[in-house]
Amino acid sequence: xxxxxxxxxxxxxxxxxxxxxxxxxxxxxxxxxxxxxxxxxxxxxxxxxxxxxxxxxxxxxxxxxxxxxxxxxxxxxxxxxxxxxxxxxxxxxxxxxxxxxxxxxxxxxxxxxxx
Amino acid sequence: xxxxxxxxxxxxxxxxxxxxxxxxxxxxxxxxxxxxxxxxxxxxxxxxxxxxxxxxxxxxxxxxxxxxxxxxxxxxxxxxxxxxxxxxxxxxxxxxxxxxxxxxxxxxxxxxxxx
Numbered sequence: 001x002x003x004x005x006x007x008x009x010x011x012x013x014x015x016x017x018x019x020x021x022x023x024x025x026x027x028x029x030x031x032x033x034x035x036x037x038x039x040x041x042x043x044x045x046x047x048x049x050x051x052x053x054x055x056x057x058x059x060x061x062x063x064x065x066x067x068x069x070x071x072x073x074x075x076x077x078x079x080x081x082x083x084x085x086x087x088x089x090x091x092x093x094x095x096x097x098x099x100x101x102x103x104x105x106x107x108x109x110x111x112x113x114x115x
Numbered sequence: 116x117x118x119x120x121x122x123x124x125x126x127x128x129x130x131x132x133x134x135x136x137x138x139x140x141x142x143x144x145x146x147x148x149x150x151x152x153x154x155x156x157x158x159x160x161x162x163x164x165x166x167x168x169x170x171x172x173x174x175x176x177x178x179x180x181x182x183x184x185x186x187x188x189x190x191x192x193x194x195x196x197x198x199x200x201x202x203x204x205x206x207x208x209x210x211x212x213x214x215x216x217x218x219x220x221x222x223x224x225x226x227x228x229x230x
Contacts, residue, residue: 009155036221043119044158044206044221090158100163100171101146101210103219107157 002027002093006106014114015083021076021109023065023091032094033074034103035065039087047089050074061085086113117141119222121207127228128197136192136225140209147190148210148219149182153203161205164190197229 007022025031035047048059055067065076074091088110092103120139128134140147149161160174164184175181179198184190194201204226208219 006157041223043223044208044219046218092158098171100165101219102148102160102163102171103158104160105150105158107155 002031002095002097002104004091004093004104004106006089006091006109008109009107010110010112012112012114013081016080018079019077019081019085019111021089021091021111023074023076023106025072025074025091025093027072027093029096032096033065033067034092034094035059035063035074035076036090036092036105037087038090038108044090047076081111081113083113083115085111087111119207119209119220121205121222121225123225124223125226125228127230129230130199131196133193133195134197134227136194136205136227138190138192138207138209138222140188140190140207141211141220142188144209144211144220145187146210147184148208149190149192150206150208151203152206152224158206161192194227197227199229202227202229 003026005024013019033050036044037047038044048057050057050067058064063078088108090108091106095102122137147164150158152158162182163171166187167184179195182192204224206224208221210219
């Protein structure tokens with residue numbers, strides 16, 4: 001069975017500092033990987049995804065994630081965070097064997113950006 | 116609006132009562148998912164619909180939980196004889212892309228509190 005582990009439940013960081021949110025997955029088959037973001041009092045939104053091709057994927061607001069097959073990781077990074085990046089971030093893997101499109105999510109990481 | 120709509124946004128009920136949560140997906144989206152988000156538990160998959168059928172109900176936690184979808188559109192999640200452990204945010208998502216590509220569009224959720 002597939003699973004996702006987000007190693008940090010909370011990550012406090014000062015504005016303009018770099019940040020890394022860690023995600024590891026477990027799967028016996030090829031995977032699709034995702035990061036979703038949930039801003040306060042809003043629904044989840046897709047931030048970025050890896051389906052195939054280049055292992056480095058980027059979002060429109062400066063986040064990037066790198067698929068590392070050997071380490072089964074998909075860590076999310078940003079070189080300089082803003083107050084507006086404060087949110088909960090969820091890593092997810094697509095349950096490809098079931099062919100349902102459902103996603104298996106990690107427990108989430110709360111990014112707290114302080115001024 | 117054009118997004119996934121869920122109602123009610125908040126529901127407080129007494130233990131033992133039945134509740135119904137509604138999801139109106141994005142028009143044209145054939146796939147619909149229900150998830151549960153509990154504090155510190157991440158997102159837990161409940162059920163998947165393709166059209167009006169539910170080929171994957173594997174996440175429903177007990178027989179008190181049921182869901183249906185009519186007309187390939189609106190879905191209702193019903194919880195009978197609610198218990199305090201049912202308190203959570205129930206999220207609905209829909210998708211139109213091929214299964215596995217992960218473009219799930221989420222509603223803002225229905226927060227259920229069981230007293």
